[in-house]
Amino acid sequence: MGVTALVMAGGKGTRLALSEEKPLLKVCGKPMIELVLGALKDAGKINEIVVTVSQYTPKTAKFIERFPVQILKTHGKGYVSDVRYAVRKLNLDTVLTISADLPLITGDIINRVIERFTQCGKPALTVAIPIETKERLGLGVEYVHEMGDKRLVPAGINVIDGRRIDEGELDEEIYAIDEGEVAVNVNTCHDLEIAEHLFTRDLQRKC
Numbered sequence: 001m002g003v004t005a006l007v008m009a010g011g012k013g014t015r016l017a018l019s020e021e022k023p024l025l026k027v028c029g030k031p032m033i034e035l036v037l038g039a040l041k042d043a044g045k046i047n048e049i050v051v052t053v054s055q056y057t058p059k060t061a062k063f064i065e066r067f068p069v070q071i072l073k074t075h076g077k078g079y080v081s082d083v084r085y086a087v088r089k090l091n092l093d094t095v096l097t098i099s100a101d102l103p104l105i106t107g108d109i110i111n112r113v114i115e116r117f118t119q120c121g122k123p124a125l126t127v128a129i130p131i132e133t134k135e136r137l138g139l140g141v142e143y144v145h146e147m148g149d150k151r152l153v154p155a156g157i158n159v160i161d162g163r164r165i166d167e168g169e170l171d172e173e174i175y176a177i178d179e180g181e182v183a184v185n186v187n188t189c190h191d192l193e194i195a196e197h198l199f200t201r202d203l204q205r206k207c
């Protein structure tokens with residue numbers, strides 16, 4: 001099964017209220033999108049990487065020209081709209097979509113997500129984080145899904161069967177991962193500070 005990774009890097013990033021484009025914000029000296037691309041490169045189950053940009057992220061488009069990835073300009077009308085545009089435009093089959101603001105994500109986690117999608121037999125999979133994990137790390141929460149007795153927050157990672165992109169709402173698997181590397185989705189300056197702290201802590205542990 002060939003898997004294409006769509007790195008979503010065309011949003012406005014208005015909640016950060018900074019002059020820099022969101023994907024280029026640095027965590028311990030490296031732009032977030034570079035860290036995401038590094039994780040995707042380390043994931044053996046990814047066959048191709050496509051970065052979607054828009055009129056809102058011209059500097060990001062220029063920056064990623066140095067990487068061996070495909071660049072696709074979308075309309076920048078929103079996450080879901082841009083995903084659909086990219087899947088249709090490139091005629092993609094199995095697609096992993098990932099936000100460019102997940103600086104702690106790892107290749108191992110990406111491989112596990114793809115394995116879960118393959119095993120579940122459903123046409124879509126959404127990665128989610130227990131709300132308790134987000135709160136424990138001091139991260140903000142915008143959307144919460146009630147799943148029985150669990151309260152889960154979307155992580156910004158999904159896998160879909162691109163051949164069914166026009167079918168509307170698809171039956172999906174919810175894959176809950178209780179790990180900080182997935183929980184840190186940078187939407188505010190406070191989130192960025194937490195990402196810096198956890199990234200530094202993880203580097204120290206590896207040394």
